[in-house]
Amino acid sequence: MGLKVYNTLHGRKEEFIPLTEGKVKMYVCGPTVYDTSHIGHARSVVVFDTIFRWFEKLGNEVTYVRNFTDVDDKIIKKSNETGEDCAVITEKYINEFHVEMDALNVRRPTIEPRATGHITHIIDFIQMLIDKKKAYAVDGGDVYFSIDAFSDYGRLSGRNPEDMRAGARIAIDEKKQNPLDFTLWKPAKPGEPFWESPWGKGRPGWHIECSAMSYEYLGEGFDVHGGGKDLIFPHHENEIAQSEALFGRQFVKYWIHNGFVDINNEKMSKSLGNFTMIKEVLAKYPAEVIRMFLLSNHYRSPIDYSEDSMKEVSLGLDRVYAFMERLDHTGIKPCETFNSELWEEFCDAMNDDFNSAKAIASVFEAVKKGNRLLDDAKGIPDESLSKELGLMLHDIRSAAGILGIFLLSPSAYFAAKKEKGMADLVAASETTTTDSSSSLAAEIEDLIRQRAEARKAKNFKRADEIRATLQSMHIVLEDGSGGTTWRFE
C-alpha cells in the first residue's frame, strides 16, 4: 500500500505522488524567533520531523526546508522593550530552539534559512510581482499584493473574498486598493531595522519570505508545505497567491497542517496565562516521554497536555522498555531476516496519513505478543522463538528510528529513571543530614540485603516491613529468579 496524505487543499486523503519520483521537496514554517518556544511549537516540529523521516524511509531523497522568521514586528517590539539589538534577540532564541529540538531528538532540516539572509531574494520576488501587475507600491513605501489580480484567492482556506470583505474585522486602510490586499514590503520607522529597496528603506512583510525562500531552495513548485493549522489563513493562503500569481503554476501539491496542543483542555492563551514552554516541560519529564506524547495522537487532532496524559505516556514507555530489557536478559539479539507482522502494521499505519498513534499501538501489540511467547516458553526460548523475538526487536528498533523514541538501550533507560528518582528523593528529603544519591543507594541496597536475609530465615513479617519502608520512598521491589531488583514507581 502506498502513502496517503491528507491534503488541506482538497480536504481529503490523497495518494502521495511526488513531482519527481524518488525526490520529496518539503517546506515547513518555523518559528518567529522573538520568544521562548512552547509545547505547540514542539508538536509541529516533532510531527514534521517524523514525516520527514518517513519520506526518507520510503526511499525518497528529501530536501527539507524549515525557516526562521527573524525580522518581524514582534521582534522589533521586544528589541524596543529590552534595548537589545534584534539580531541578538533572534540569535538567542534560535540557539534556544536548537537546544530544545535536539533534546527532543529532532533531526535538523536540510536547510534552515533565515529571512534576513534572503532580503535580496525577497526584493527581487516583490519586484517581479510588481512587474507582473500583481502588486503595487504606494506613496510612503508600502508595497501590497493585489488580491484582485489572483482569481484563486481563498481556495486553500475555503474562503470567499466577497464574504471576507463584508466581514467587520478587516481594517480599512486607505492606501490599499482592496482591504484584503496584504503587505509585501513595509517602510521602516526611525530606529527600526531596514534594508534599502526600490521603494525606500524598509523590511519585508511576513508572508513573502516563505514564497521567496521556498522558491530559492525548492523551485517554483514543490511537493509538501506544512505548518500549524492556524497558518492556513492568512499565511499559507497568501503564500499561494504570491507564488502562483508570479509563476502561473501550482505552488504546492500537498498542504499538511498539524493540530494544536491544549493545556488541560484549554487553548494556550495569554489571557489564561497557560503558555507552556518546552523548557518547562523538559524540566519536568524526560524528553522521550514528551516526544512520545506528541506522537500519541493523530497529528491533525488536538492533543491535550496534562499531568495525567504525561503519566500515562510514561507508563507506556516503561512497558516497551521493560519488554526490551526482558529480551536483553534472555539474550535475544536483533535479527534481520525478513520483516515481521509488526513492521507491516507499522508501515500501514504510517502510510495512512502518518498515523503515529496507530503506529505506536502496533508496537504495544508486538510487546504483548512477545511477552506472551516468553511466558509460554518459561523464559527459555528455543531457536525458532529466539529468531522470532529477534525479529520483533529488530522491528521495534526500526520503528524507533522513525518515531524517534524507544532508541535507548533498556539498561540506559532504566538507569536514567533511577537517577531521576534518586535525585527527586534526595531533593524531597528535608532531613538535616544531607543525603547524597550514593549514600541513599547504599541505604536501599542494604535494606534489600536485610530483606533477603529475612526471607531466607522465613521472617516474612520483617521482609514485608522492609518492602513497606521502601514503598514509602516510591521504590518497588521485584523478586526474580536472579535475585531482587528495584525501581522507582
Next chain:
RNA sequence: GGCGGCUUGGCCAAGUGGUAAGGCGACGGCCUGCAAAGCCGUUAUUCUCCAGUUCAAAUCUGGAAGCCGCCUCCA
C-alpha cells in the same frame, strides 16, 4: 456574521461501508511466602441524538444538541 473541525468503554485514543485497535485504570484468575512484573479473562451488542441511503454504517446523506478552532499575532 463567514469558514472548518470534533462528539467512540471509567479515562486517553485508533478506526471513511463489512460487523468496535492500542494504552491507562478497575475487577477476577495464573504466577509469587506475600507482592511486583508478565500473561489470561471480564470492563462498548455499541460509537451524542433523530431520520434516511444500503444486503451491510461509528464510518455515507439530511436534521438537532453540545464542544472547539480559524477569520487579528499565533504551531
